[in-house]
Amino acid sequence: MHVHTIHSYDGYCTLKEIVKLIKSAGLDGFAITDHDSIEGVKEMEGLSTTGDFIIIPGIEVTTKHGHVLGLGVRELIPKGLPADETVELIKERGGIAVAAHPFWLTGKPGLVHKAKFDAIESFNSRAYFLANRLAYEYAKRNRIPVTAGSDGHAPDEIGLAWTSVNCGRNAEEVLEEIRSGRTKTSGRNFPFLSYAKRGIKKGIISRWRGGGK
Ligand SMILES: [Zn+2]
Numbered sequence: 001m002h003v004h005t006i007h008s009y010d011g012y013c014t015l016k017e018i019v020k021l022i023k024s025a026g027l028d029g030f031a032i033t034d035h036d037s038i039e040g041v042k043e044m045e046g047l048s049t050t051g052d053f054i055i056i057p058g059i060e061v062t063t064k065h066g067h068v069l070g071l072g073v074r075e076l077i078p079k080g081l082p083a084d085e086t087v088e089l090i091k092e093r094g095g096i097a098v099a100a101h102p103f104w105l106t107g108k109p110g111l112v113h114k115a116k117f118d119a120i121e122s123f124n125s126r127a128y129f130l131a132n133r134l135a136y137e138y139a140k141r142n143r144i145p146v147t148a149g150s151d152g153h154a155p156d157e158i159g160l161a162w163t164s165v166n167c168g169r170n171a172e173e174v175l176e177e178i179r180s181g182r183t184k185t186s187g188r189n190f191p192f193l194s195y196a197k198r199g200i201k202k203g204i205i206s207r208w209r210g211g212g213k
């Protein structure tokens, strides 16, 4: 439910590579969630039929209060807005608003309190220490549906986490299961040292290109 393509400034994989990686991980599909871009979604729409493999359109919006996933969204949601406005826009466009890695350092504290989210990302392979446990416990305590995602940016990260649902093989039904809270989340972390190394390297490269964020 959380994968980055080359259309993210810090993404390494093309859409086709991701499809292959997800299939070889034994998963049935994934959600495209590039940083403030729907270029990957446009590319997906041009892809020839993928059979019953599920690709959910989406975006990861950088808000004033942290990262918000818009699952089922095909249009660009502007970045830099307060979280509650972003969540409203996602819902207006028929999407599901998910608080991404709400307790990890790349987010901002208090995201979960800033808006009425449809779901909380209770497992993210790039969130460490207590971050995932806090997210899971917050969601359970407040009866908010949960999703999991690798937040994969490179081949060795994609497929590390997944959301299980029991429904038909299409994006609409999967999104409905999430909205109704009928999901199970599972996965493992990308090794922390590799994560730290990759973050530093990409940070330097994107700054050098003038695209540092
Ligand atoms: Zn993020």
Ligand SMILES: [Zn+2]
Pocket: 002, 004, 033, 060, 151
């Ligand atoms: Zn992400």
